[in-house]
Amino acid sequence: MNVAYALLQAADPNLPPISGTPFFLFTVVKMIIIFTIYMVGVALLTLAERKISAWIQDRHGPNRVGKGWLQPAADGLKNFMKEETMPAGVNKPLFFLAPIIAFIPALTAWCVIPFGAPLPTRWGRIDMVVADLPVGFLFVLALTSLGVYGIVLAGWSSNNKYALLGGLRSSAQMVSYEISMGMATIPVLLLVGNVSLNSIINQQAWGGWNVVNLTVAFLIFMVAAFAETNRLPFDLPEAESELIAGYHTEYSAMKFSLFFIAEYANMVTASALMATLFFGGWDVPFTSRDNIGPYSGWLTLLSIGIFLFKILFFVFVFMWIRWTLPRFRYDQLMSLGWKLMIPLALTYIVLIAAIMLGLSAADIQPGMLYATILGSTNVAILLILFAILDRGRIISPAYGRLHPRELERMRQVTRRAQMAAEAGR
Amino acid sequence: MAITVRVVDRPVEEVSYIRATLKGMGRTLSHLLKFNDRATVQYPEEKSAISPRWRGTHRMLTTETGKAKCVACGLCPTVCPANCIKLVPGEDEEGNRYPLVCEIDEFRCIFCCYCQEVCPEEAIHVGRHYENSEYSRDGFVYDLQRLMDQSHPVCEMWDPEDPKGE
Numbered sequence: 001m002n003v004a005y006a007l008l009q010a011a012d013p014n015l016p017p018i019s020g021t022p023f024f025l026f027t028v029v030k031m032i033i034i035f036t037i038y039m040v041g042v043a044l045l046t047l048a049e050r051k052i053s054a055w056i057q058d059r060h061g062p063n064r065v066g067k068g069w070l071q072p073a074a075d076g077l078k079n080f081m082k083e084e085t086m087p088a089g090v091n092k093p094l095f096f097l098a099p100i101i102a103f104i105p106a107l108t109a110w111c112v113i114p115f116g117a118p119l120p121t122r123w124g125r126i127d128m129v130v131a132d133l134p135v136g137f138l139f140v141l142a143l144t145s146l147g148v149y150g151i152v153l154a155g156w157s158s159n160n161k162y163a164l165l166g167g168l169r170s171s172a173q174m175v176s177y178e179i180s181m182g183m184a185t186i187p188v189l190l191l192v193g194n195v196s197l198n199s200i201i202n203q204q205a206w207g208g209w210n211v212v213n214l215t216v217a218f219l220i221f222m223v224a225a226f227a228e229t230n231r232l233p234f235d236l237p238e239a240e241s242e243l244i245a246g247y248h249t250e251y252s253a254m255k256f257s258l259f260f261i262a263e264y265a266n267m268v269t270a271s272a273l274m275a276t277l278f279f280g281g282w283d284v285p286f287t288s289r290d291n292i293g294p295y296s297g298w299l300t301l302l303s304i305g306i307f308l309f310k311i312l313f314f315v316f317v318f319m320w321i322r323w324t325l326p327r328f329r330y331d332q333l334m335s336l337g338w339k340l341m342i343p344l345a346l347t348y349i350v351l352i353a354a355i356m357l358g359l360s361a362a363d364i365q366p367g368m369l370y371a372t373i374l375g376s377t378n379v380a381i382l383l384i385l386f387a388i389l390d391r392g393r394i395i396s397p398a399y400g401r402l403h404p405r406e407l408e409r410m411r412q413v414t415r416r417a418q419m420a421a422e423a424g425r
Numbered sequence: 426m427a428i429t430v431r432v433v434d435r436p437v438e439e440v441s442y443i444r445a446t447l448k449g450m451g452r453t454l455s456h457l458l459k460f461n462d463r464a465t466v467q468y469p470e471e472k473s474a475i476s477p478r479w480r481g482t483h484r485m486l487t488t489e490t491g492k493a494k495c496v497a498c499g500l501c502p503t504v505c506p507a508n509c510i511k512l513v514p515g516e517d518e519e520g521n522r523y524p525l526v527c528e529i530d531e532f533r534c535i536f537c538c539y540c541q542e543v544c545p546e547e548a549i550h551v552g553r554h555y556e557n558s559e560y561s562r563d564g565f566v567y568d569l570q571r572l573m574d575q576s577h578p579v580c581e582m583w584d585p586e587d588p589k590g591e
Contacts, residue, residue, distance in 0.1 A: 055457045058464045324453045325446060390441045414430050 018124035026123075030130050034110060042264045043072035049264075049319050056323045082253040087159060090250065094157035099251065099258035102150025105143040106265035112136040113272050114198050116282050116304040120295045128282070128300060129198070136197040137189070140273060141182055144228060147266060148174040151230075151237055151247045154259070158250035166246025169330065170237030173227055176337040177234075181224035183345035184217045187352040188277050201281035208371035211278040215378040216348050216385070218278040220341055225270040227337070230263065231318055233325040236333060271314030275307065282307040344385070351381070477581045480536040481554040483529050484579055485572035486547065493573055494548035497524040501540035501549055509533035510540065527569040532562060538580060550579035 018026060047062065047069070054061030062071040086092075113136075116128030133139050148171055155167020188210055189195055192203040204210055211218050227234040238246040248259045275281060282303035328336070355377060364370055438444065466473050486494050497514035509532075515525035540549045554577040559565055 052457065055460075056453045058456055058459065058462065060463055060465045060467070320450065320453060320457075324449045386443060389443050391437055410430055414428075417428060 018121070018126050022121075022123040026126050027130065030126075030128075031111075034115075034130060035107075038107065038110060038265070038268070039261075042261055042268065043076065045264045045268070045315060046075065046260070047071050048315070049322075052316070052319045053323050056320075076257070079254050079257040084255065085250070085252045087250050089159035091157040091159070094153050095250075096255075098150050098154035098157060099255045099262070100150070101153060102147060102262040103258045103265065105146040105150075106262050106269050109140050109143045109269045110272070112139050112197060113269075113276060114201060114281060115272075115307050116300045117302075118295050119297060119300045125295070127198070128304065132196070132198060134196050137185065137195045137200070137277075140197075140269075141185075144266075144269070145174070145178050147228075147262070150259075150262065154251070155237075155247040158247070160250050162243040162245075163247050163249045166237045166239065166243045166249070169239075169243075170230065170247060173230075173234060173236055173333060173337075176334065177224045177227035177341070180220055180337065180341035180345045181228060183342065183349060184220035184224060185277060186345075186349050187214045187217045190349075190353060190356060197276055197281070200277060201283055203366075204280040205283045206366065208368075208375075209278065209280045209283075213371055213374040213378070214278070214352065215375070216344070216381050217352075218274070219382075220345050220348070221277065222274060223336075223341065225274060226318070226321070227333075229266040229270050229318070231267065232322040233328050234333060235327060236330060239327060241327075267315060267318050268311060271311045271318065272307075274314050275310035279310050281310075340389075348381070351377075475553055475555070477553070478583060479553040479555075480538045480551040480580050481577070482531050482552055482557055482575070483534070483540075483567060483572055484550050484552045484575040484577065485527070485569065486550060486579075487573055493524065493527070493569060494546045495524045495527060495569075496546055496548075497522045497527075498545060500543045500545065504539045504543045506537060506539065507533045507535045524569060527572065529567050529572065531557065531565040531567060538582065541580060542582060552577045552579050554578075 050071070051061040051068070062068045065071050065074045086095075111130035112133050114127065114129040114132070118128060119126040151170040151174075152167040155163045155165070155170070158164070188200060191210065191213060192200050194200070194203075226232075230237050236246075237243075238248075240246075243249070248256055251259060284299075284303055284306050352374075355374065359370060359373065364373070488494055497512060499512060499514065502508075502510040502512045509530040511526060511528040511530075512524055513526040514522050516522050536551060538551050541551055544550075549572075552575060554575075557565070
């Protein structure tokens with residue numbers, strides 16, 4: 001009890017980081033705790049998804065097994081008991097490996113995401129992150145792009161047309177959107193001047209959340225995150241109505257379950273990244289005590305709670321959008337990615353770099369004025385962007401407005417066809 | 426025959442993806458928040474009301490003395506289009522007819538309600554009841570005692586004077 005209370009006491013902010021044997025011990029403890037919470041959380045998210053879908057459709061959702069709370073446990077049990085099917089002609093090693101490859105990167109990305117204010121102990125300061133890599137964000141980008149291999153290999157090794165089509169779609173989709181995802185984060189890195197996730201959070205604690213500074217980058221990142229996690233409206237790799245179940249058509253029991261868990265794990269990771277990059281991570285809003293100390297256990301708990309809240313909010317948005325929007329057509333998906341997102345991200349990088357150069361030339365330090373200037377620029381860009389998108393055709397339905405030039409071209413085709421028919425008669 | 430393409434130029438309000446998306450998100454959120462207005466009926470606990478003219482499994486009404494009202498006139502097996510009623514009449518010392526055997530095969534029954542309509546004593550009825558399950562087919566052959574033991578409400582037949590049942 002005394003130890004627990006001592007852990008929660010306030011302490012000196014300049015405490016040296018923990019080292020030696022306690023470092024290893026606490027790292028292992030952090031790993032175990034994160035893994036456990038993550039797995040249980042992901043299991044509960046499957047329940048949340050079903051509940052939210054039910055509520056959106058005016059239903060009750062699962063409410064039988066333990067008032068609904070034990071539904072994930074029942075599902076897990078069912079998946080363990082089910083038969084593992086092995087279709088004829090599969091490539092066995094890859095068929096086994098694919099779910100693992102899909103699952104591991106989503107989990108591993110978590111080890112560099114800081115989830116709370118540092119915890120002071122008598123052995124030194126414990127950073128609330130499993131591994132505080134100096135190249136934190138690059139590590140996340142590298143790992144999330146590995147996830148596509150699991151899906152492609154699953155599609156290829158299944159010896160099934162639909163699975164292969166799903167895998168191919170996913171490779172095209174994820175490669176396309178990875179570019180805009182990476183580019184959307186460049187303005188953040190420009191603003192921070194560092195790729196460590198801890199310094200990104202620190203910068204936001206002082207300079208305002210990046211969702212204000214870099215709203216457009218946030219929107220691009222969010223759309224790309226939907227595509228990267230294969231969630232609706234970008235779930236073309238799965239596409240129940242066209243490809244049965246896409247890349248995991250041939251999978252059953254726990255192997256299927258791993259893909260399922262991987263999808264939710266990816267969703268949580270993407271939400272955590274959005275919270276970290278654009279919503280201040282574990283930063284408690286409207287106070288600065290969480291950034292300068294004195295740190296205490298209570299502060300750590302509070303910041304973890306805040307971070308969890310932010311993640312859950314984004315997870316909710318993921319689900320809310322899934323049960324609202326229908327799937328994109330494949331060409332719409334591609335034209336959105338290549339014709340809109342990538343040029344927009346590129347232009348935005350140039351624009352933000354220019355503004356930052358101008359601000360530093362005018363000798364304005366990061367702070368209130370800096371954030372206001374950046375924020376108002378973003379609002380202006382957004383207004384223009386929405387006005388263009390509103391009238392544009394890139395993400396409009398097939399019956400959307402046509403450019404007058406296109407209209408004229410189509411009319412001419414019709415006229416020519418009529419003339420040819422008359423001449424032939 | 427030339428293929429003609431009808432080119433429709435719709436107004437922005439109809440084709441804008443962003444407006445449609447925002448509208449849809451609002452719609453789903455409003456349904457999400459309607460916590461007390463769910464369409465599901467939690468079946469075993471809650472049951473939706475069934476029509477007063479519902480035609481389910483049979484029931485034999487009894488007199489005050491606990492005997493079946495049936496006088497074994499033989500009208501119901503005659504009118505029955507599915508031929509599912511088996512009736513053997515008997516007669517007691519005072520000359521009153523009563524059914525010795527009255528068996529209804531609920532599997533053969535098509536629930537047309539003719540037996541209830543034709544019965545002069547208002548003895549046989551079809552019931553307002555739908556939860557029937559048995560472990561064997563024989564379990565669905567109801568004998569006289571079982572018909573008398575049923576306690577669910579009975580069908581109210583259609584009344585030409587009051588076609589909507591008000």
